[in-house]
Amino acid sequence: MKLSLNWLRDFVDVDLPVAELASRLIDATAEVEGWETIGANWDPERIRVAEVVEVAPHPNADRLRLVTVNDGEGRQQVVCGAPNVAVGQKIAFATEGAELVDGHTGERARLKLRPIRGVDSAGMVLSEKELGLSDDHEGILVLAPDAVPGRPLVEQLGDVVFDISTWANRADLLGVMGFGRETAAITGKPLREPSTAHGESARKASEFVEVSIEAPDLCPRYTASVIENVTIGPSPAWMQERLIRAGQRPINNVVDITNYVMLETGQPLHAFDYDFVRGKRIVVRRAEEGERLLTLDDVERVFDSEMLLICDGEGPVAVGGVKGGGNSEVTEKTRTILLEAANFRAGSVRRTSTYLKLRTEASLRFEKGLGAEVPEYAQHRALHLFEQLAGGTPAAGIVDVYPGAKPPRTIAVTSARIEQVLGIAVPAEDVRRILAALGFGVEENTPGQYSVQPPDWRPDVEIADDVIEDIGRIHGYHRLPTTMLRGQLPEPERDPVRDLRERLRDLAVTLGFQETLSYTLTDRARLARMVPDSDSLRSEPLGVVNPVAAQHTFLRTSLRPSVLETYAANRHHEAGALRIFEVGFEYLPVEGDLPHHRPVLCAVLGGLREGRWPQAGTERLDFYDARGVAEAALQRLGIPVNFTAVSEFGLLPGHTAEIRVGKDPVGILGQIHPDNAALFDLTEPVFLVELWVESLARHLPERPAYAAPSRFPEVRQDLALVLDSETPAGRVLELVRSHRSGQVRIGADIFDEYRGPGVPAGKKSLAIAMRFQSSERTLTDADVAKVQSGLVTRLAKEFGATVRGG
Amino acid sequence: MSNVSALEGLREEALAALAAAPDESALEQWRITFFGRQDGRVTALLRAIKDVPASERAAYGASANAVKQELEGALEGRREALKQAALRALSTESALDVTLPGRPQVIGRLHPVTQTMRDCLKAFGDMGFRVAEGPEVEWDRYNFDGVRIPEDHPARDMWDTIWVNTLIDGKRHMLLRTHTSPNQVRVLERTPAPPVRVVVPGKCYRQEATDATHEWMLTQIEGLAVDEGVRMSDLKGVLYEWSRQMFGQDRKIIFHHSYFPFVEPGVEMAIDCFICRGNGKECRTCHGTGWIEILGAGMVHPEIIETAGYDSSKVTGFAFGIGVERVALLRWGIEDIRNFYANDIRFLSQF
């Protein structure tokens, strides 16, 4: 909301500098986003109030006039082109050298006087635009009639307007008085309340109108007053000025008074033209399903049966707490006003305004919860102003239907609880002073035992801790020391899947991959690039109702499209090898329940391998790089895996392997199928490694299987085998590595695979470097020969292998 | 005397040949020529000692041995000199251009948001906080009702929600969590008795427009400590320590009044601006205020403590919520939050 410092000063003296006031309010009350100083550039010597004493025609121009003003020191003649200048007006008058906004160019410049059409001008009568108040340059600014000629304009009209956002539970802070009270509490100055005094006629308000509430759950209170013989006209300049600064458009004195009182107290009011209230009755009831009303903004609204309507003897005249109807609107002809000030249930107003898509100043206040006592106060304040500014006579008394009346609330607050919550003791005199300044009743019957009555405009205060917050924020959180948690440490939160997920992240980084994070919401077309229709789980992702953009409509069921898209995007500017990964969830739908959040590491690599500097790299990363990544990571985790050729949508057959622990799949790797890669505009070979964290976690050893290095030397020997071309080399290697003979273990690596001359057709040669080692003794040649011959026999039996040249 | 003169002649010849030997293989050739086991010329002279008359034998033997030792010493000297010369050449003629770049080694990096998340979790972990994750796709009753934000409550405006398109009993109850607070409720639900001390990291989602400081997908860390004797000053102490870990030991913090339905009292915490140190009228980071708003926090509302089955007259707690991207933006002076999920390696590889 916009808070005028001048208006605030009606309620409390403020002698703090503006920035200091803002900072104190931020600490204790609400978020001051900034402020605007009105009149910061108005030179008090050169821009002052003056009175128009004579208006005469310009001798040389029809559209100009010679205006004589009294600037408090004497008469001055100026040339003026404004159509609205008139004798008796108080106006803003500038003399040579004043800094103004140029009415035409909008630029700031110092006033330089020169003759206009042959007549000298002693100064200038200013428009709002020239003062920087608005863009209005049609006519001159007319000041309040009581403005004193000669007074610097900055004193007359200068102000500071704060832009404040208040919290969702404080409707009272949507009134200037609320800030008056807060400021009084913060600064220790007394609060001044505005006048609510007014006279009344002999006829009672209840003789004018009868009020009944048929939905007391939605309307705890409805008050109505009647003002006769009002004269509709513009409201006074000072009121219009305040409304404008608060961001409201002045309309007429009646509407302006209702708005003014709302801005002051936070309580919305509504003025009906009494003569259009049919049956002289107000009925507050739920709407009938489908009932309609043309609201003041000329829109026909349709209601459901949970919405509250204000009706007269024949039908709806307003939407309770939201907006008035056009059928009872105050016009220039209005003579008698029916003034409503009511209390509505916050949630109901919010629901209605949400469903109608109609957020109003009134609904914004009601939905935050207003006190049920405030309407009465607001009525008297408004009646005071009606009497003063609209010439009306209030009927006697107020019609007050109050089915929701509650006894005053009392909350017990102890000094022990204050200390328990805040961590510091607050002296009793501070507790009393702070609460009293905020309008609470406080009694301390026993030392440290407070009996607190929250003010009725603070329905947000429900429990002791709410009161303690008010004490704490005004006392100042800067008084709290910084202490450390005490007591026992809690039980650990075990989450092995999370732990493994984070280890995998680190391993991927260790292996040279850059982590990326992409949006978890995607669209079906993108998902379909890597997810087949036949995958019923992943091709039917969960959607959202209100996506931020169409391409973020579905929760991704695969990370592959995201990571490939990231790869492709980076390929535009990255010439060399690319290694990227993402760790995230697949959101797999579960009938009637939250989706399964399945954690996955998805890595993609491709491009030219780093060169042997200073030669450029010409060799591409390939399948075996991808496999090496998987092997290194899994070996580091101590999870023994095997690789089996499989086919998978989106991956190239013959270049794809499932990673398994025993028979349990824990991941997949392979080359992205060129057809699918093309969907990402990728023409190069790209390889995927995906590890499934939950599956892997089941096989993660608690600690690594460890063996002390043998004290005895190892014997190295190479073995060349001839096998059928189709025999998977990995199986052969597995067998060699797993072969045991007594205490002898074999370490083995493949160092060559060969097909061609010297090897029969349909066969291949496999060269294996072997290391024989015993944990008990130094092996002799004979020992090694014995182990090897046993191994060769097994290889022959298992794979039909023969020893090459053997 | 002819034997002795022959000895002298051989010595001179051998020394001359040695001085002329340019490299290790010439030295080896020289050694074979003069000291070869079979027909080395010095070897032959030594062997010839038996042909020398007995009267001269002792003198001849002494001379021959002296020559042998001298020549052996000379060989070692020559070998050492050649080695030194070779090393000199290696560091002069064969000197490298050390300004040329090294061979590229592959090194990966964590995303800056992950790094920041890890650093935060480490800071809280050091203060005894456990890590507890919860689902990103959540029930509305955890996201809102369980943290005291019923339907039709204006505080729902603080979080613009993305709803999941699933109808259950004719209503939508599933949403993308707008904050990590729902996991407060989940942790309390499964913890039969205090103490509770957890941090909840994870992604959250907001239905809002993206700009330099707002993303619709964001990462939060929720903190929750519940026990007898947990005070607001402890909240201040824990957050102070975290601020110093993340933004420097000389950081200052301040609490401002704020409102979140699930805490009472509620505050927002700011740290003093470490960019301008409070003297920057034009500072883009703190907008000249000297303070940077960084997180929301407060004391857990007693109703939530009671719902957990704890006695709120004895048990108190605090909670806080940190936007990880915001912390990352601040610590590295990054100007646009959209960089994080644009995934340009040229950006990511700098952190």
Ligand SMILES: [Zn+2]
């Ligand atoms: Zn700064």
